[in-house]
Amino acid sequence: MAERLWDPELDARPWQEILEWQRASMPVFLSALKERSSFYAEHLAEAPVAEAARDDAWHQIPFTSKEDVRRSQRERGPDQLLGAMQSVPSDAIVQVIGSSGTTGSPTFFGLTAADLERWTDSLANWLTTAGVGPGNVVALTTGMPMVAGGMPYGDAIRRTGATLAWVGGQTTERMCRLLELLRVDTLMGTASFVSFFSDRCEEVLGYPATDLPIRRIVAGGEPGMSQPQARSRVVNAWGAERLSEVMGLGDVLSGLWSQCGSGDGMHFTASRDVHVELVDPSTSAPVEWADGATGEAVYTTFTREATPVVRYRSRDHMRVVGTSCDCGRTSPRVSCIGRTDDMLIYKAMNVFPSDIRDVVMARFVDRVAGPMRVRKDSVDQVRFDDPIPLEIELPPDDADPDGFRKEVEEAVRTSLRVRVAVELLEPDSIPLGVHKNALTYVGEPQ
Ligand SMILES: [Zn+2]
The missing domain is CATH 3.40.50.12780 (ANL, N-terminal domain)
Incomplete structure (x- = not known):
């Protein structure tokens, strides 16, 4: 059913046209940015800015990372409230916004x-x-x-x-x-x-x-x-x-x-x-x-x-x-x-914890008793050469825990081409709560 659109001119325009319209503005935007920001003057020094409306040139424009943002905020000049990425004089900034800083130190952004x-x-x-x-x-x-x-x-x-x-x-x-x-x-x-x-x-x-x-x-x-x-x-x-x-x-x-x-x-x-x-x-x-x-x-x-x-x-x-x-x-x-x-890597396969969760939930939603999680050796572990340890809570009265374990392992292997090693736990073994750091968790509480 058609809904109320906030910006009908753009919201209903074919997506490819929108992308082309946006790309067409990039050469002017980027060349002005190089003049306005000391970070981008350096970052885009070798980039094909004048051709940036074209796909091949656009894909040569370097990425900006969170680490670039952090570094640019550490290196700030006297008229740079928000660091080297800032592209207007400080007195034009009417609001400062802080990231919530769930990973690493907070970063700040400005609005004119x-x-x-x-x-x-x-x-x-x-x-x-x-x-x-x-x-x-x-x-x-x-x-x-x-x-x-x-x-x-x-x-x-x-x-x-x-x-x-x-x-x-x-x-x-x-x-x-x-x-x-x-x-x-x-x-x-x-x-x-x-x-x-x-x-x-x-x-x-x-x-x-x-x-x-x-x-x-x-x-x-x-x-x-x-x-x-x-x-x-x-x-x-x-x-x-x-x-x-x-x-x-x-x-x-x-x-x-x-x-x-x-x-x-x-x-x-x-x-x-x-x-x-x-x-x-x-x-x-x-x-x-x-x-x-x-x-x-x-x-x-x-x-x-x-x-x-x-x-x-x-x-x-x-x-x-x-x-x-x-x-x-x-x-x-x-x-x-x-x-x-x-993202986890099992042998050469990439897999997200949420993919594993979805496979298990799609097949076994009536049997699992609580959240699931991937157990890692360390927070930084990404690679698994052995089957990925997957903890699942199962009710104590489940009739066939061994069969359940094998079925889950098989379902994940056939759907995602990665192997997990299921470890069954008593209900309430895994702390409840949906959390910002979903790193080790692959499940949602029921
Ligand atoms: Zn829609």
Whole structure:
């Protein structure tokens, strides 16, 4: 069913045309950037900037990494509040945004007044795609205004025409009472927050969370909301009619991908400001936007004034789940398979913990008793020469644990061409909770 589009001119334009329109602006954007930023003057010194509208030349533009961002922030001159990547005078920056810093030290990004306007408009598109609009009362549960999911989300909720109820940053008890008092119908939070907060509401309010008027959930920030079992748990706990998974990246734009009301996966919603590509994480070769394709998302913020990024390696590994959609949007739909950093290698095969989880859940959802996890020798272990140890909780009364173990090992081997060694555990052996660091975990709690 066709839906309300925030930016119909672009949202419904053929995807290839959008990519070409974006590429056409790159030579001007990049040559100006070389003048404006000491980092990019050096980084792009040898790059074929003048030809960057052409595919072959574009693919020779060097990537930017998180480490480049960190280094450029350490090397800052007197008029560089945000380091060598900064591309405007410091007094043009109206807001500083800090990454949440889940891995390594936090990094900072800036917005000029024009950047702020573009962020708010683009994030309003992202929220509209998730079904937020006039008439909704939206509870924003982020605690900190400074992070990318703080003030920018608040600004964008208002821009859609919805009512912002910023309940985050208070005790959970008070947050529960505010949901009731303000008749909140839309809850926005991280995947783990929306997963556990319904129990807290029942505890505080004395009645099930399904009796609150919440009918729409917007969940992101962590993988896990594309998994059917995890989704239905959240939907049932709140009595929601719709759950939209969303995703962003503070370094780029805090909302980039958003799930519409029609299809699986998340649409790209930032085409007016951000160019997105897929690349093979090992070879860096470009990957076409085709159904079933997988690759690492690489972003270029071609309208950003204060701190643009060029071919920024996100480390987020995506699978394209659709290239057309009934909602009327033309951007591809993806699901996030995991962080490139989470990828495991068994002999020569690449595999994500989430792939293993999906195989097990698809076949054995009624038998497993809790979360699963991959056990590593060290946090840094990526390579496995022996079968990958996979811990699974099984109820003590399971009739055939040995048969179960063999069936799981066989299912993973035939589906993914990697071997796992299943180790069965008692229920409650693996700590519950969906967590930002999904490194060793391959399962979701039931
Ligand atoms: Zn759609």
